[in-house]
Amino acid sequence: MRSTTLVGARLTVADRPPSTGSWVRGLVGKLGARTGWSLFALVIAGLIIVPIAIYFAGAFEGGGAAIGEMFADPGLPKIFLTTLLLAVASTAIGAVLAVAMVTLVMRVPRRFRGIASFIPQLPLVIPPVAVIYGWIFIFAPTSGYGNALLRSIPLFAGSSQGPLNIYSLPAIILITGVELTSIIFALLYARMHEINGSLMAAARLCGATAIRTFWSVTLPLLRPALVAGVVVAFLLGLGSFTAPLLLGTGPGIEVITTEVFRLREQFPVNYGLTAALGLPLLAIGIASIVVQRVVVGDQRRYVTQGSGRGMAGNASKWAVVLVVGYGVITVLLPLAAILVVAFSPFWSGDLSTIKFTTQNFQTAFADPAVLNSITTSLLTSALAMIIVIPLGFVTALAMSGVLRAPRAVKYVLDYAFVAPLAVPRAMLGLVVLFVFIRPPFSLYGTLTLFIIGYAFIVLPFSLRSQYSSLIGVHSSLFEAARISGASQFRTVLTVALPLTKRGITASLALGFILLSQDFAVAVMLQSPGNQVMGTLLYELGQTGTFPEVAVLALVMTAVTTAVLVLTVLIGGRKALENL
Numbered sequence: 001m002r003s004t005t006l007v008g009a010r011l012t013v014a015d016r017p018p019s020t021g022s023w024v025r026g027l028v029g030k031l032g033a034r035t036g037w038s039l040f041a042l043v044i045a046g047l048i049i050v051p052i053a054i055y056f057a058g059a060f061e062g063g064g065a066a067i068g069e070m071f072a073d074p075g076l077p078k079i080f081l082t083t084l085l086l087a088v089a090s091t092a093i094g095a096v097l098a099v100a101m102v103t104l105v106m107r108v109p110r111r112f113r114g115i116a117s118f119i120p121q122l123p124l125v126i127p128p129v130a131v132i133y134g135w136i137f138i139f140a141p142t143s144g145y146g147n148a149l150l151r152s153i154p155l156f157a158g159s160s161q162g163p164l165n166i167y168s169l170p171a172i173i174l175i176t177g178v179e180l181t182s183i184i185f186a187l188l189y190a191r192m193h194e195i196n197g198s199l200m201a202a203a204r205l206c207g208a209t210a211i212r213t214f215w216s217v218t219l220p221l222l223r224p225a226l227v228a229g230v231v232v233a234f235l236l237g238l239g240s241f242t243a244p245l246l247l248g249t250g251p252g253i254e255v256i257t258t259e260v261f262r263l264r265e266q267f268p269v270n271y272g273l274t275a276a277l278g279l280p281l282l283a284i285g286i287a288s289i290v291v292q293r294v295v296v297g298d299q300r301r302y303v304t305q306g307s308g309r310g311m312a313g314n315a316s317k318w319a320v321v322l323v324v325g326y327g328v329i330t331v332l333l334p335l336a337a338i339l340v341v342a343f344s345p346f347w348s349g350d351l352s353t354i355k356f357t358t359q360n361f362q363t364a365f366a367d368p369a370v371l372n373s374i375t376t377s378l379l380t381s382a383l384a385m386i387i388v389i390p391l392g393f394v395t396a397l398a399m400s401g402v403l404r405a406p407r408a409v410k411y412v413l414d415y416a417f418v419a420p421l422a423v424p425r426a427m428l429g430l431v432v433l434f435v436f437i438r439p440p441f442s443l444y445g446t447l448t449l450f451i452i453g454y455a456f457i458v459l460p461f462s463l464r465s466q467y468s469s470l471i472g473v474h475s476s477l478f479e480a481a482r483i484s485g486a487s488q489f490r491t492v493l494t495v496a497l498p499l500t501k502r503g504i505t506a507s508l509a510l511g512f513i514l515l516s517q518d519f520a521v522a523v524m525l526q527s528p529g530n531q532v533m534g535t536l537l538y539e540l541g542q543t544g545t546f547p548e549v550a551v552l553a554l555v556m557t558a559v560t561t562a563v564l565v566l567t568v569l570i571g572g573r574k575a576l577e578n579l
Contacts, residue, residue: 070273085173086169098120123330128517136246143349145337184229231288240257241425260426364548379447384455395417400471402478402491417462429521436448512563523535
């Protein structure tokens with residue numbers, strides 16, 4: 001009777017049409033897992049690296065004529081030195097502030113630590129272009145509210161300008177450094193929660209001092225996050241574009257990315273020269289990523305089984321005061337300036353004559369360009385994330401060992417996903433523009449260019465968050481599923497996918513935040529009639545309609561905040577730790 005039932009069951013299954021899963025398993029079985037992974041890695045590498053290679057190859061056309069033209073520019077050494085100074089100084093500021101903030105947050109009383117940990121990351125919520133306009137409203141030499149207040153004290157009385165100048169290199173470095181602080185802090189703080197505090201307690205019980213415990217136990221375990229944070233911050237500083245463009249163009253402070261943008265605004269665009277200018281940045285970027293990989297090595301060495309308990313020091317009220325003070329200065333101050341201008345008839349710099357009005361909001365939302373830019377930003381960001389997240393998930397499966405892939409495939413996928421990080425954002429936009437406006441693509445004037453450019457931006461981050469979710473899971477969990485008879489496909493669907501929920505949510509949140517705030521890539525890809533929020537904000541700023549600039553900056557901040565709230569609702573508060 002039992003045998004008959006089994007035979008009947010087999011016949012029933014055989015009669016069913018093949019499911020998508022069985023089709024995939026059948027294809028993989030025919031090709032072989034090794035061949036399938038190799039093809040996947042080649043396709044990914046081709047889609048990411050080939051466009052970058054095609055663009056930079058333009059620098060060598062005509063026997064390297066563009067490179068010769070670049071070196072013939074007498075202003076080139078100054079531009080390179082300014083770029084390097086900006087990257088090094090802002091990274092140093094970001095690293096010091098991030099370590100200080102992590103130390104302080106870990107000393108905040110436990111019941112307030114969740115909120116305190118979010119404060120240093122708040123600059124990520126407000127779009128950089130909005131923050132910069134906020135600082136302009138405060139420290140513009142003549143009409144900045146902050147400078148007007150400072151001139152009211154006897155020390156600076158009698159001056160018609162200053163005493164502080166937002167249009168200067170120190171201001172650009174400081175603003176960039178604060179922005180980079182958030183990124184380094186996010187990596188360090190998440191790592192602190194992955195370290196088992198009992199390791200430090202064991203070292204102290206063995207007689208190690210606090211300093212020796214920090215140098216011999218804590219710091220080595222923090223090394224992956226610290227190295228990754230510094231490398232990412234240095235690369236972002238090297239390709240910094242928004243602050244130098246908005247604050248440095250007037251006084252003639254040029255970096256490579258702003259020089260590239262100047263060439264992009266000319267017709268015809270000298271793509272060869274822009275590629276030649278970007279070659280040193282690309283070389284430094286690749287070298288930095290290789291150094292990071294060598295220094296960190298296999299991240300599994302740093303995995304500890306624990307929840308971070310024991311990492312916190314003694315609670316301190318001063319830590320609370322300093323963390324809150326940091327948030328007030330870096331976030332609330334520029335945001336308050338934006339609010340004042342948004343509700344003012346015009347920006348005059350005189351706080352005593354302000355008459356608040358909502359007319360600017362009515363004007364902004366009656367403008368079809370504003371609504372179109374919001375719709376375009378959200379639509380293109382969503383489509384880019386739909387493309388990138390599944391690719392990041394499959395790659396995370398291979399790199400974490402959930403699915404067995406050849407070691408060479410892991411290396412290719414790892415470097416392919418991180419490759420866009422080696423290219424400054426502004427130049428990434430030019431890569432997409434140069435390759436995809438030509439036949440056979442001919443995508444100029446379409447929103448597809450934004451989607452492709454946005455996909456390049458979020459590729460590295462889509463992999464890291466999902467990979468981080470899987471790398472800490474013990475392999476015995478997946479082995480148990482297989483021993484219980486689950487196929488690889490079922491193991492992925494029922495075990496790996498739920499475990500990656502936080503990573504996927506974090507990837508989505510980080511992706512939407514980065515894309516809704518993007519300016520560098522979008523400004524290179526913009527075309528008549530196609531605007532996103534960042535490019536429209538820049539255009540309004542160029543026309544001097546600052547109240548509308550302030551309104552749109554608030555809208556961008558609201559969109560980013562809404563994404564973060566949605567992240568917490570879907571993935572829980574801990575999803576933010578994977579950002």
